[in-house]
Amino acid sequence: MADVKTEAPPANTPPKRPRGGAPEFGPQRKLTSGGILALVIKVVLLGIIDALAIFGLYVLIGKGDWVAAALLLAVVGLVNYIYLKPGVLPAKYLTPGLFFLAIFQVFVIFYTGYISFTNYGDAHNSTKEDAIAQIVRTSQERVPDSPAYAVEVYKQADQFGMLVAEPGGGTAFGTNEQPLEDASSAPDGWDKLNLNQVLRFQDEVLALNVPVSDDINDGTLRTPDGTTAFVFTSTLEYDEAADAFTNTETGVVYADDGEGNFRAEDGQALTPGWRVVIGWDNYAYAFTNEQIRDPLIRVTIWTFAFAFLSTILCFALGLFLAIVFNHPTLRGKKIYRILVILPYAFPTYLTGLVWAGMLNQEFGFINEVLLGGANIPWLSDPWLARLSVLLVNMWLGYAYMFLVCTGALQSLPDDVIEAAKMDGAGAWRIFRSIKLPLLFVAVAPLLIATFAFNFNNFAVIFMLTGGNPRFPDTTLPIGATDIMITMVYKIAFGSGGGRDYGLASALSILIFIVVAIIAAISFRSTKSLEDLH
Amino acid sequence: MKVNKKSALAISALIAGSALVLSGCASGGGDNGDNGGDNEDTTPITVWVDIERKPALEPISKQFTEETGIEVKLVTKDFATVDQDFISQVPTGKGPDVIVSPHDKLGAYYAAGVVAPLELGDVADGFSEASLAAVTYDGKVYGVPYSVENVALVRNVDLVADPAETYDEVIANGKAAGTTYPFLVGLSPEQGDPYHLYPFQTSFGSAVFAQNADGSYDSSQLVLGDEAGQEFATWLGTQGAAGTGVFNANIDGDKAREFFLAGESPYYLTGPWNIPAIAEAGINYAIDPLPSAGGEEAKPFVGVNAFFLSSKSTNALAATNYIVNYLSTEEAQLSLFEVGGRPPALISAYEAASADDPDVAAFGAIGQTGAPMPAIPEMGSVWSDWGNAELQIIKGEGGEPAEIWTKAAANVQASIDG
Numbered sequence: 001m002a003d004v005k006t007e008a009p010p011a012n013t014p015p016k017r018p019r020g021g022a023p024e025f026g027p028q029r030k031l032t033s034g035g036i037l038a039l040v041i042k043v044v045l046l047g048i049i050d051a052l053a054i055f056g057l058y059v060l061i062g063k064g065d066w067v068a069a070a071l072l073l074a075v076v077g078l079v080n081y082i083y084l085k086p087g088v089l090p091a092k093y094l095t096p097g098l099f100f101l102a103i104f105q106v107f108v109i110f111y112t113g114y115i116s117f118t119n120y121g122d123a124h125n126s127t128k129e130d131a132i133a134q135i136v137r138t139s140q141e142r143v144p145d146s147p148a149y150a151v152e153v154y155k156q157a158d159q160f161g162m163l164v165a166e167p168g169g170g171t172a173f174g175t176n177e178q179p180l181e182d183a184s185s186a187p188d189g190w191d192k193l194n195l196n197q198v199l200r201f202q203d204e205v206l207a208l209n210v211p212v213s214d215d216i217n218d219g220t221l222r223t224p225d226g227t228t229a230f231v232f233t234s235t236l237e238y239d240e241a242a243d244a245f246t247n248t249e250t251g252v253v254y255a256d257d258g259e260g261n262f263r264a265e266d267g268q269a270l271t272p273g274w275r276v277v278i279g280w281d282n283y284a285y286a287f288t289n290e291q292i293r294d295p296l297i298r299v300t301i302w303t304f305a306f307a308f309l310s311t312i313l314c315f316a317l318g319l320f321l322a323i324v325f326n327h328p329t330l331r332g333k334k335i336y337r338i339l340v341i342l343p344y345a346f347p348t349y350l351t352g353l354v355w356a357g358m359l360n361q362e363f364g365f366i367n368e369v370l371l372g373g374a375n376i377p378w379l380s381d382p383w384l385a386r387l388s389v390l391l392v393n394m395w396l397g398y399a400y401m402f403l404v405c406t407g408a409l410q411s412l413p414d415d416v417i418e419a420a421k422m423d424g425a426g427a428w429r430i431f432r433s434i435k436l437p438l439l440f441v442a443v444a445p446l447l448i449a450t451f452a453f454n455f456n457n458f459a460v461i462f463m464l465t466g467g468n469p470r471f472p473d474t475t476l477p478i479g480a481t482d483i484m485i486t487m488v489y490k491i492a493f494g495s496g497g498g499r500d501y502g503l504a505s506a507l508s509i510l511i512f513i514v515v516a517i518i519a520a521i522s523f524r525s526t527k528s529l530e531d532l533h
Numbered sequence: 534m535k536v537n538k539k540s541a542l543a544i545s546a547l548i549a550g551s552a553l554v555l556s557g558c559a560s561g562g563g564d565n566g567d568n569g570g571d572n573e574d575t576t577p578i579t580v581w582v583d584i585e586r587k588p589a590l591e592p593i594s595k596q597f598t599e600e601t602g603i604e605v606k607l608v609t610k611d612f613a614t615v616d617q618d619f620i621s622q623v624p625t626g627k628g629p630d631v632i633v634s635p636h637d638k639l640g641a642y643y644a645a646g647v648v649a650p651l652e653l654g655d656v657a658d659g660f661s662e663a664s665l666a667a668v669t670y671d672g673k674v675y676g677v678p679y680s681v682e683n684v685a686l687v688r689n690v691d692l693v694a695d696p697a698e699t700y701d702e703v704i705a706n707g708k709a710a711g712t713t714y715p716f717l718v719g720l721s722p723e724q725g726d727p728y729h730l731y732p733f734q735t736s737f738g739s740a741v742f743a744q745n746a747d748g749s750y751d752s753s754q755l756v757l758g759d760e761a762g763q764e765f766a767t768w769l770g771t772q773g774a775a776g777t778g779v780f781n782a783n784i785d786g787d788k789a790r791e792f793f794l795a796g797e798s799p800y801y802l803t804g805p806w807n808i809p810a811i812a813e814a815g816i817n818y819a820i821d822p823l824p825s826a827g828g829e830e831a832k833p834f835v836g837v838n839a840f841f842l843s844s845k846s847t848n849a850l851a852a853t854n855y856i857v858n859y860l861s862t863e864e865a866q867l868s869l870f871e872v873g874g875r876p877p878a879l880i881s882a883y884e885a886a887s888a889d890d891p892d893v894a895a896f897g898a899i900g901q902t903g904a905p906m907p908a909i910p911e912m913g914s915v916w917s918d919w920g921n922a923e924l925q926i927i928k929g930e931g932g933e934p935a936e937i938w939t940k941a942a943a944n945v946q947a948s949i950d951g
Contacts, residue, residue: 122645126624134646134844138673148654195601199575202850225854230652272646291947360722362783379723380782380928468723470921472931475944477917498641498910499617 046083050076075099109512116505117277122498124260124273131274132238135245135262139236143219146231151223153198153205154190160201160208161190164221164229174210180221198226236270245270282506292491295474296484303483306389307454311447313394318401319439323431325402326409337406344399352463355392380469382480389481393460397450408442409435444526451522452515456485484511576848577604578855579629581619583612586633589872593865594855603851616641623647623843630846631856636667636676636837640910643670649844650675651853656861664878666748667837667905676839677856678878679869683833683900684729684804686824690817692799700736700826704779707799714798716779719786720927725920726786729802730769731834735904737765737827741915742907750907755949757919758942765827766926766938775929782927805875805896820895835903837878876900914948 053076060069079099082091118124149164154173161175163186173187174180186192198205210221212231223229236245236254244255245262254262254269260276261269286292321340325333343351358365359378367374378388412435420430461467467482467490477490488511492504582590587607594605608629610618616638622628624647634642642648650673657665660678668676686703688696692710697703707715720726727734734740739761743754756762772780784792793801794814801807802823811818823831840856842849859865866882876897877883887894906912922941925931 122620122641125621125645130624130845131646137844138643138650138671140650141673142652196575199603199848199851202848206850224652224850225857226850227854227858228654230654271644360783360785360788362781363788466723470917475918475947477921498620498644498913 042083046080049079112505112512113509115501116282116503116509117279118275118502119260119273119278119281120275120502120505121500123271124275126272126274128256128274131262131272134272135236135270136234136238139234140222140232141235143231143233146219149221149229151221151227151229152186153193153208153223153226154186155193155197155201156190160204161186162208162210162221162223162229164210174221176207176209179211179213195226202226278502282503283510285503286507286510291474291476295471295476295478296487298471299478299482299484299487302386302481303455306386306393306483307451307457309390310393310397310454310457311451313390314397314401314450315405315443315447317394317398318403319405321398321402322405322409326406337402340402341399343395344403346396348396348459349463351392351396352460355388355395356464359388379465382469385465385469385481389461389464392464393454393457396460397454400450404443404446405439408439411442412438445523448519448522448526452519455483455515455518456511457483458485458489461486462489484514575603575851577606578631578848578852579606579608580631580633581610581615581629582607582633583615584609585872586869589869590860590865592868593859593862597855597859601851601854603848603855605855619843620645620647623845626845626847628843628845630843630848630852632841632843634676634839634841636678636839637906637908637912639668639670639675639841639908640912642841643675644910647844648675649842649846649849651677651842651857653677653857653861656857659861659879659881661878661880661883661901663835663901663903663905664837664839667835667908668839668841669749670908672749676841677861678837678839679860679866680838680873680875681835681878681883681897681900682804682806682838682875683835683896683903684732684802684823685833685896685899686821687793687801687803687808687811688819688821689793689796689799689801690819692796696819696821697824699824700733703800703824704777710799712796712798714779714781714784714792716800716802717784717789717793717798718780718802719784719789720780720782720924721785721920722782723924724917725782725922725924725927727916727919727923728834730923731904732802732823732831733769733826734762734765735833736823736825736829736831737761737768738829739765740904741919742909742911748905750909752907752909752911752949755911755942755946757915757945758939761827762942763935763938766922766934768826769923769926770929770934773927773929780927782924805892808892809874820892820899822899830902832902832904833899834906835900836906838875839878911949915945918942918944918948 053072056072057069060066060072079095082088082095147167149166151165152163154161154163159175161173161178163171163173163183164180165171170182171184172180173183173185193201193205205223205226208222210229212218212221217233219231219233221229222232235247235249237248238245242253242255244253246253252264252266254264257263257269258276259273259278261273263269286296324330325336325340330336356379359367361367361375361377361380364378366378367376377384379385416434416438417430420434425433461481461483465479465481467477467479467486469481470477470479478487482490484507488504488507492501492507493499580590580594587609590605590607594607598604615632616634619628619632619634620641623645628647639648653674656677657674661681664678664681665674668674668678692712693706697706704715718726718729720729739757739759741755741757742750742752743756745751769780770776772778774781789801790803790807790810792798793803794810794816796816801811808818808820823833825831840860842852842856846852861879863879863882863885866877866879867885870877870882870886870893874893876893877886883893883897887897918941922937925937926934931937
């Protein structure tokens with residue numbers, strides 16, 4: 001690469017050289033580091049990226065999103081730099097990978113972390129401007145038993161007005177500034193809007209607020225659909241300078257409480273609220289709310305037990321079958337192997353529901369057919385439900401372990417085993433001292449990954465038991481088979497008051513930390529296995 | 534970076550390329566710009582609807598487009614999660630203008646600020662009182678209702694010929710019919726089913742929240758655990774595994790339907806959604822009000838389906854026109870009835886539908902005296918503990934029914950208080 005710069009001038013050599021001449025071919029190839037085609041492809045690809053980036057910048061700056069625009073500029077600048085500058089070869093290969101890592105992993109974790117410090121949720125899911133607009137909108141009330149007026153909308157320059165048919169039979173005209181006045185038609189210079197024009201100016205038409213009389217308390221005429229108007233009065237008034245709403249009837253002031261709500265002194269808040277950063281409140285809630293804290297301990301223990309036992313059981317059964325089907329004298333291996341892999345082909349969501357039906361206490365296949373009409377509460381007794389979850393998860397997961405173990409067993413070196421046989425080791429001894437340790441080298445990282453997967457195995461728990469049977473001593477809908485991720489789901493999304501993304505993110509971050517620690521410790525300790533080699 | 538020929542070439546190509554792409558964008562965008570034509574540049578109305586109801590909305594939408602020139606885009610959404618999508622997408626500006634939704638989600642919509650109030654004007658007079666009350670929140674109407682649904686007692690006429698007067702009579706008839714089950718209702722083996730059991734509960738005079746004078750629910754007054762509720766709980770205990778065993782927590786919705794279709798029970802407490810299957814199975818059925826078990830009238834929950842307007846609709850005027858003036862017509866309501874089989878909310882449409890269809894008339898008559906399902910956000914905190922208490926009582930576990938009941942009510946109160 002380093003010589004490209006010095007060799008660059010020949011790139012411009014006029015095409016008088018004979019084509020394909022052997023002596024010239026060598027240096028010509030060299031000077032473009034991969035041929036002219038590669039250069040063209042590179043330039044075109046970069047051109048596309050840059051064009052998209054410029055378009056993106058155009059949109060982002062138009063929206064006033066300066067942070068994202070700066071970030072985009074920096075990233076695209078860096079990409080251009082890396083691919084145009086000769087010499088930074090490792091960066092050229094690493095950039096795409098790092099780029100996707102940043103988008104799909106780092107960004108997600110940081111964004112979740114950010115959300116966990118906000119009050120983002122169903123009741124606080126937009127901006128303050130939206131909240132104010134919505135509060136103003138819902139505080140408009142039609143004057144009881146007031147008539148409906150047929151209206152026509154008129155426009156002069158950028159002013160709008162409406163001509164209404166009064167209930168008495170007369171007509172009147174008014175605008176935002178000028179209260180309704182009797183008039184047989186619209187004043188000169190005003191043009192009637194047809195439906196399409198009304199739609200084009202719908203924001204202005206919807207904002208048209210014609211006072212019924214000089215007294216504002218009589219209400220204003222508004223038209224929600226451009227053809228009919230009603231008299232509305234408003235009970236809440238927004239004061240921009242004070243940043244507060246005042247109830248015109250009771251005089252109660254609702255001020256910004258700094259936590260995303262307009263709140264009166266007696267604690268009553270106006271709906272909806274908006275999204276703000278609230279610091280560590282979500283984390284504090286998870287640790288101080290006794291309805292969460294106490295069950296959280298039991299759920300955590302069960303989560304570890306579930307993930308650990310699931311992994312071990314799946315591995316044990318998978319390995320056992322792999323050894324059996326790997327036996328040289330066994331006939332019909334292929335058919336057995338296909339049968340064993342079958343559960344792997346079913347989606348968890350489906351099997352969860354099917355198993356729930358089969359484990360029904362009275363009508364389920366297991367009790368009724370297999371156990372001859374036994375009445376075993378598989379899913380409603382806490383310990384049996386836990387056992388059922390483990391067994392179903394084993395049924396779902398052993399095929400994967402079988403595949404992995406079959407592959408690993410077949411790759412074990414025959415000479416070592418031969419040598420062990422020569423030394424007089426029995427089958428069990430060979431398995432325990434040679435096959436298993438060698439197997440672990442290949443399988444241990446997968447076991448850790450499986451453990452991490454089962455730690456967050458939402459689908460099997462949710463579809464099979466839904467976390468039930470419930471704990472009797474908490475008001476939260478948490479039960480004996482809930483693992484941490486389903487508990488998070490229920491606390492943040494399932495109970496009253498709508499979904500709470502902030503709390504869900506905080507709990508997810510806690511789980512992420514736990515999983516990350518386990519994974520780090522496990523991978524560190526598996527290194528010792530590699531000493532066997 | 535030292536500028537050499539190669540990078541100079543690359544950069545100029547890059548600039549040329551991006552200029553090309555940009556100019557392409559600019560000219561592409563220019564076509565949609567303001568060209569002043571009267572018949573152009575109207576934004577279409579986007580409606581989120583489930584797959585079942587979509588065909589019913591098509592003729593109405595076509596008529597609307599013909600008369601106003603505004604397109605209506607019907608977008609099919611999964612009905613199980615549509616309310617959550619609506620709440621999370623409206624604030625981003627990506628939500629629809631109009632959504633079709635059950636009314637009991639209104640409280641959540643209101644709390645999230647994603648629905649706009651509607652002024653129905655004279656149109657309101659055409660709707661049944663219960664359906665309007667269902668779409669009213671805090672004194673304002675938020676939706677145009679189109680159907681009303683509730684459960685009723687479906688009877689297999691070949692097994693029991695005449696309607697019963699009391700619940701005890703129902704069970705006696707059921708036993709006399711000699712079938713496997715005297716009475717069927719679908720319950721979830723894990724979560725119970727307060728919705729289906731609610732008419733039994735109201736027959737003891739027990740409700741969930743207290744009602745204000747105007748029929749709206751008072752979220753500050755949970756009355757679930759009151760004396761009437763405890764009475765219901767005690768009675769429920771006598772019907773469960775520890776008593777007669779009529780209520781069986783292992784019979785879920787699918788099993789209950791299967792057994793009724795197989796003629797294994799003369800009675801089945803269910804809603805209009807199961808009637809097509811029952812008719813198809815060739816069962817000679819009748820629809821009765823559920824007889825009282827506790828002495829008072831058995832009122833089922835009434836659910837109303839309605840059209841709501843998004844608070845961030847950029848096409849609010851046209852959408853309001855569509856909802857208020859087109860979807861409230863008898864024609865629209867009847868065409869919705871034809872696909873869903875649920876009694877229309879518009880009185881004139883209901884009358885027309887029930888004249889042709891005795892099932893609609895029967896369900897509708899029972900629904901008229903029913904209790905609208907509370908549309909307050911606090912309802913979200915109720916179901917889990919409530920259902921679980923019923924489940925425990927039916928299974929005969931966990932002690933005295935009345936105690937289980939009051940404990941569940943206390944739990945609900947605690948989770949409402951947060």
